[in-house]
Amino acid sequence: MRTYHEPARDVPVARDTEVVVVGGGPAGLAAAIAAARNGAKTTLIERFGYLGGTATASLMACINGFRNQVEPDGMQTVRGIAEEIILRLKELGGLGESPYPQKDYPTEPGQLSYSYAVDTEKLKYVTLKMAVEAGVDLMFHTYFCDSIYSGAQLRCLLVAARSLHGVIAENKSGRQALLAKVVVDASGDADVAARAGAPFWQTKEQEAPRLTDGLMYRIEFGSRRPAGHLACDFGRNAVVWGPSVPVMDGTDADQLSRAEVEARLRVYEDFAGKQAEHPELADASVVETPPLLGIRQTRFVEGEYKLTADDAISGRRFEENVAMSSCPIISYYGYRRYLEHEGYGIPYRCLVPKNVENLLIAGRCISSEQQPYESHRAMAPIMAIGQAAGTAAALSAQHSTSPRALDVRHLQRTLVAQGAELGLERAARGG
Ligand SMILES: Cc1cc2nc3c(=O)[nH]c(=O)nc-3n(C[C@H](O)[C@H](O)[C@H](O)COP(=O)(O)OP(=O)(O)OC[C@H]3O[C@@H](n4cnc5c(N)ncnc54)[C@H](O)[C@@H]3O)c2cc1C
Numbered sequence: 001m002r003t004y005h006e007p008a009r010d011v012p013v014a015r016d017t018e019v020v021v022v023g024g025g026p027a028g029l030a031a032a033i034a035a036a037r038n039g040a041k042t043t044l045i046e047r048f049g050y051l052g053g054t055a056t057a058s059l060m061a062c063i064n065g066f067r068n069q070v071e072p073d074g075m076q077t078v079r080g081i082a083e084e085i086i087l088r089l090k091e092l093g094g095l096g097e098s099p100y101p102q103k104d105y106p107t108e109p110g111q112l113s114y115s116y117a118v119d120t121e122k123l124k125y126v127t128l129k130m131a132v133e134a135g136v137d138l139m140f141h142t143y144f145c146d147s148i149y150s151g152a153q154l155r156c157l158l159v160a161a162r163s164l165h166g167v168i169a170e171n172k173s174g175r176q177a178l179l180a181k182v183v184v185d186a187s188g189d190a191d192v193a194a195r196a197g198a199p200f201w202q203t204k205e206q207e208a209p210r211l212t213d214g215l216m217y218r219i220e221f222g223s224r225r226p227a228g229h230l231a232c233d234f235g236r237n238a239v240v241w242g243p244s245v246p247v248m249d250g251t252d253a254d255q256l257s258r259a260e261v262e263a264r265l266r267v268y269e270d271f272a273g274k275q276a277e278h279p280e281l282a283d284a285s286v287v288e289t290p291p292l293l294g295i296r297q298t299r300f301v302e303g304e305y306k307l308t309a310d311d312a313i314s315g316r317r318f319e320e321n322v323a324m325s326s327c328p329i330i331s332y333y334g335y336r337r338y339l340e341h342e343g344y345g346i347p348y349r350c351l352v353p354k355n356v357e358n359l360l361i362a363g364r365c366i367s368s369e370q371q372p373y374e375s376h377r378a379m380a381p382i383m384a385i386g387q388a389a390g391t392a393a394a395l396s397a398q399h400s401t402s403p404r405a406l407d408v409r410h411l412q413r414t415l416v417a418q419g420a421e422l423g424l425e426r427a428a429r430g431g
Contacts, residue, residue: 011168014176015137017041018397020167021184021390022144025053026063026379027363028186029127030081030386031393035184036134038414040394043137043178045144045169048291051127053188055379056120058294059216061232061239062098065327065378066112069102070338076110077324077343080420082383083109085126086116094122096234117232120239139178142171144187147196148179149356164196164358181397182358184389189251190299190365198353199302200365205247208370211296211331214244215263215289219271222283230278237287243270250295260293296364296377303367304404305349312372315341320348320408321422322388322415325376332371339375345423346376348408351389357402362389384420391415 021032024046032044054060063086067073076083089095090107096117105113131138146168151161166179185192190200203210219230220237231240243266248255267289275281310316312329326343328336350367351360361367362385364377376385392411396403412422 011175011177013179015043015178017043018181019393020178020180021186022167022192023186023188024051025186025188026055026382027386030383031184031186031362031390032136033081033130033134034387034390035394036136038391038394040397043139045139045142047143049140050124052123054294056124057290057292059120059239059290060294061120062115062117063379064115065380067114068326068339068342069114069328072342075342076112077326077421078380078384081387082380083112086112088126089118089122092122094119096232097229099229099231142169144191145170147192149196161355161357162197164356182393182403184360184362184393186362186386188364190301193301193353193361194299196356196359198356200299202299203370210247212244212247213293213295215242215293217242217267217286218288219284220287224280226278226280242267250298263293299365301353301361301365301367303350304352305347307350307368307372309369309371312344312375315344317345317423318347321345321424322348323381323384324421324423325381327375327378329371329374331374343423346385352404360389360393360403362386387420388415
């Protein structure tokens with residue numbers, strides 16, 4: 001490949017802070033709110049001008065995973081910030097009808113249903129309000145470009161690991177350095193970890209089928225509407241599942257562009273298919289496509305522990321649980337595998353990457369095999385993971401300790417005191 005030598009230059013230090021969160025999706029927004037609520041000076045950078053990530057920028061308007069979708073569903077496995085968002089949306093009339101078959105709970109604290117369709121505009125508002133109230137310093141329209149680190153990449157056991165000191169970002173003001181004691185990588189694609197030299201992988205098709213990506217779109221009903229709920233249903237309009245694209249690498253800019261082109265050119269054909277299936281949609285119309293194709297999976301970061309299919313299927317609880325998931329594995333070798341227990345644990349070690357200090361991973365790219373990922377990728381558990389990462393980042397920064405050396409019991413006590421569900425009682429009993 002031909003190369004161009006970019007000359008080195010000095011860049012301004014735009015922030016010198018305690019915690020920087022990269023990415024304002026479900027994981028990143030929960031991480032930033034949690035870090036700031038725990039007293040850390042926190043900056044969040046996000047390429048769009050609002051929070052929500054896939055939920056808002058890709059119109060994925062159904063937040064799933066507050067409890068098992070089927071019995072045994074007695075335990076609400078995700079509480080904390082994720083629950084608060086749903087309750088605030090309820091107050092604002094921001095909940096619609098979820099298309100997922102489920103038992104309806106009353107939507108009270110500790111009494112949430114498996115899934116909620118959410119008004120994406122109200123979700124932008126509620127999450128922004130919560131971030132502002134917590135004191136998060138928001139840098140929108142800002143793109144993470146590189147990691148700032150010292151130390152060599154771990155090539156053999158004799159070489160020290162890298163220490164992360166912040167990130168380089170680019171926005172309308174130009175290229176800037178943001179220094180931090182701890183960085184939370186909530187970019188979904190593990191951009192920070194990859195640039196810092198943490199080991200990562202992408203699932204290979206021959207090992208396990210990957211989830212495909214897809215473009216959602218919003219339709220407005222005309223004079224009639226189909227009986228029942230059409231995807232995420234908001235009465236006069238609905239967000240429907242649109243064209244999906246063949247498996248591609250969402251961290252490859254050319255493949256990503258081609259996938260956007262392909263999906264966008266198929267929207268009206270896709271809608272015509274739905275109209276043929278539901279004649280009531282004859283005078284309905286497509287009113288919105290989101291800025292970004294929904295990307296389900298890209299890189300996974302190798303952490304101190306990799307969550308396994310057996311952990312999820314057997315309902316394992318770890319002594320160092322920091323979040324839980326009870327979601328089905330959505331395509332377990334081709335079928336939706338519901339869990340036969342109330343939920344399994346996600347240990348802190350899945351958020352701690354190998355080889356890089358001062359970095360925590362939050363969101364869909366944590367250290368996990370394909371099958372458990374297909375469960376905890378749902379947005380409720382993803383927010384619980386984000387809350388754990390943000391809280392851990394704040395505690396690490398305050399105690400001037402690396403996240404790897406953090407006292408996990410202290411983290412757990414803090415999370416529980418702030419309303420998170422960790423499923424610890426069962427772990428203590430060895431369940
Ligand atoms: C088609 C589809 C259907 C789905 N269906 C459901 C469903 O029904 N229910 C459910 O609960 N979940 C569903 N999911 C899964 C869920 O949406 C994701 O797993 C979840 O959003 C992951 O959250 P995250 O915060 O880790 O990453 P993301 O949502 O990907 O957020 C990452 C954020 O980081 C920002 N970012 C990325 N790179 C940079 C950068 N370099 N600089 C600055 N900012 C950056 C992005 O703009 C984004 O805001 C679906 C996903 C897809 C794609």
